[in-house]
Amino acid sequence: MKxxxxxxxxRKKGNTxxxxxxxxxxxxGEHKLVDAYYCGIKPxxxxxxxxxxxxxxxxxxxxxxYDYIQEADNIIVASSLNFAELTGQLLSVLSRLQTYYCxxxxxxxxxxxxxxxxxxILVGGGDGTTTTAQKTxxxxxxxxxxxxxxxxxxxxxxxxxxxxxxxxxxxGIRELASFLNRD
Ligand SMILES: Cc1cc2nc3c(=O)[nH]c(=O)nc-3n(C[C@H](O)[C@H](O)[C@H](O)COP(=O)(O)O)c2cc1C
Numbered sequence: 001m002k003x004x005x006x007x008x009x010x011r012k013k014g015n016t017x018x019x020x021x022x023x024x025x026x027x028x029g030e031h032k033l034v035d036a037y038y039c040g041i042k043p044x045x046x047x048x049x050x051x052x053x054x055x056x057x058x059x060x061x062x063x064x065x066y067d068y069i070q071e072a073d074n075i076i077v078a079s080s081l082n083f084a085e086l087t088g089q090l091l092s093v094l095s096r097l098q099t100y101y102c103x104x105x106x107x108x109x110x111x112x113x114x115x116x117x118x119x120x121i122l123v124g125g126g127d128g129t130t131t132t133a134q135k136t137x138x139x140x141x142x143x144x145x146x147x148x149x150x151x152x153x154x155x156x157x158x159x160x161x162x163x164x165x166x167x168x169x170x171x172g173i174r175e176l177a178s179f180l181n182r183d
Contacts (some may be wrong), residue, residue, distance in 0.1 A: 001029030003180065004065070004072040008079030008090025010037040015123040015155060015163035016078050019173055022164070023076070023121070026177035032068050036090040041065070044095035050102040054109070062096045074117045074180045075144050077137040081124035081156075084132050091136075097143045118146030119176050123169075125159035150179040 005023075009016035012035075024031060034041070041062045049057035056062060069075070077094075079086040086094075103111035118141035122130050134152050141149055153172035155163035163169050 001027075001074070001181070002068070002072045003027060003029065003031040003074040003076065004068050005031060005033045005076040005078060006036065006090060006094065007033060008036045008077075008087040009123075010087070010089070011080070014080065015158045016080050016121065018162070018164040019121050019123065019153060019155065019169060020076070020078050022170065022173045023119075023177055026174060026181075028181045029073070032065075034065060034093065036087065036093045039093065041093045041096065043092040044098045046098075050099040051106050054099070054103065054107075054111070056096060056099050058096070062093075065096075066099075069144055070112060070114065072114075072116055072144075074119065075141060075146055076119040076121060077140055078121035079123075079133065079137070081122060081128075081130065081133055084124075084128040084130070086133050086136055094140050097140065100143050112145040115145050115147040116141070117180055117182075118144075118149040119180060120149065120152035121173075121176075122152060122154045122156070123158050123163050124154075124156045126157045130154050130156055148179075150176050 103109040155166040155169035
């Protein structure tokens with residue numbers, strides 16, 4: 001089983017990563033982690049290469065991620081909230097998924113034949129709501145052919161309680177692992 005995890009937090013030992021690491025303790029198989037702040041993947045520049053061609057005109061670390069997306073059984077979008085959204089840096093990396101949108105809608109292709117299971121992990125200090133970020137994460141997962149998406153794991157009070165000490169989030173992570181590990 002292969003799991004691809006997009007991490008939108010800049011904090012390597014922060015709340016998002018504490019939940020991701022907890023998930024990894026329970027998850028079967030192998031995984032690949034894309035750290036949006038440190039992976040060096042450039043944003044989509046809307047050059048429109050993918051309006052007519054498969055793949056992307058930008059040749060960088062995303063090439064390997066496109067390959068892993070094809071093979072993956074599970075895809076996770078994990079992020080801290082910034083202004084009630086996924087972090088800008090994560091959205092920047094994920095803008096490179098535009099090639100899949102263009103394949104489906106402009107080139108009438110099926111860019112990712114293999115269906116995935118999807119997971120969402122969100123953390124926030126406690127301001128505002130998580131609704132927008134949840135919707136964005138679901139949309140992004142659908143662009144990667146996630147047919148089944150687990151209930152999001154959310155820790156939205158980290159100004160007071162670290163995600164790792166949030167019992168609801170921790171049990172949510174274990175449920176997410178069981179969902180992803182299912183045959
Ligand atoms: C620029 C910025 C914007 C933020 N906006 C929100 C927000 O809208 N809602 C919220 O609950 N927390 C917000 N936070 C707080 C972080 O989401 C919170 O501290 C989170 O636990 C950090 O996760 P991490 O340790 O994984 O990076 C914001 C933090 C920063 C730096």
